[in-house]
Amino acid sequence: MNEVALDLERLRQEIGEVPDPEVPVLTIADLGVLRSVEEVAGRVVVTITPTYSGCPAMSHIAERIAAVLDMHAVEGEVRTVFSPAWTTDWMSDDGRRKLTEYGIAPPHRAPAGDVLVAIRPPVHCPRCGSADTRLVSEFGSTACKAHYSCRSCSEPFDYFKEL
Numbered sequence: 001m002n003e004v005a006l007d008l009e010r011l012r013q014e015i016g017e018v019p020d021p022e023v024p025v026l027t028i029a030d031l032g033v034l035r036s037v038e039e040v041a042g043r044v045v046v047t048i049t050p051t052y053s054g055c056p057a058m059s060h061i062a063e064r065i066a067a068v069l070d071m072h073a074v075e076g077e078v079r080t081v082f083s084p085a086w087t088t089d090w091m092s093d094d095g096r097r098k099l100t101e102y103g104i105a106p107p108h109r110a111p112a113g114d115v116l117v118a119i120r121p122p123v124h125c126p127r128c129g130s131a132d133t134r135l136v137s138e139f140g141s142t143a144c145k146a147h148y149s150c151r152s153c154s155e156p157f158d159y160f161k162e163l
Contacts, residue, residue, distance in 0.1 A: 008044070011072065012037040015046055018064040021057045022142050023160075025102045028061055032090025035081065044069060044076030049086045051144055052163070088162045099160055100126045105148065107162035123159045125150035 015037055016029030028034045028048065035047040046065050050058045062078040069076045088107035096106035105126045122131035130152035140147040145158040 008037055008039060011044065011068070011074070014072075015065050015068050018061060018068065021060045022144075023099070023102070023104065025098045026095050028065075030092050030095030030098060032086065032092065032095075033061065042075070044074050045079055046076060047079045047081055049081055049084075051086050053082060054143075086163065088160065103127065103157055104145065105157060105159040107160045110162065123148055125153060125155065126157055127155050128153040 012034070016027055016034050018028045018034075020026040020028060020031055020033075031051065033048050033051065035049050037044060037046050039045075046069070048058070048061065048065070058080060062080070065078050066076075087110070089110050091107065099106040103126050105123050108121055108123075123133050123135075124131050125133055125148075128150060130150055132151040133148045134151060135146060136149050136156070137147040139145075140158040144161055144163075146161050147156065148159050149156050
């Protein structure tokens with residue numbers, strides 16, 4: 001580790017700005033993939049959680065994080081943890097806004113409290129805001145998205161599925 005006292009909060013902010021390679025308008029902080037940045041036994045340990053266990057973007061994200069550590073001449077490692085499992089509820093409000101502006105409908109939030117049966121609310125079109133949409137396919141451009149179509153403006157769009 002360099003001789004200058006390391007500002008972990010600043011480092012966390014810079015690491016948090018690493019973009020998601022599948023949805024580049026989102027950062028790993030927006031997604032909630034970045035769990036922690038801490039000093040452990042003189043090394044910086046960055047902990048990340050994948051959006052799902054087979055996410056192909058995680059190796060790229062780990063490489064980008066390592067590049068940030070290298071840029072600061074910081075000795076460290078990237079740890080991937082699977083528990084607790086990532087949920088779309090970890091996504092920031094700013095990330096949800098960015099998705100909408102990018103043309104992807106953000107995931108619904110999980111209902112609060114104990115729920116026996118949840119009725120899925122309608123998916124709103126990110127272009128015109130209409131709730132008059134229809135599911136085209138449970139699988140969109142990536143495994144974490146579904147493909148929808150808007151009946152109001154006739155535009156196709158992805159919906160970031162809630163987990």
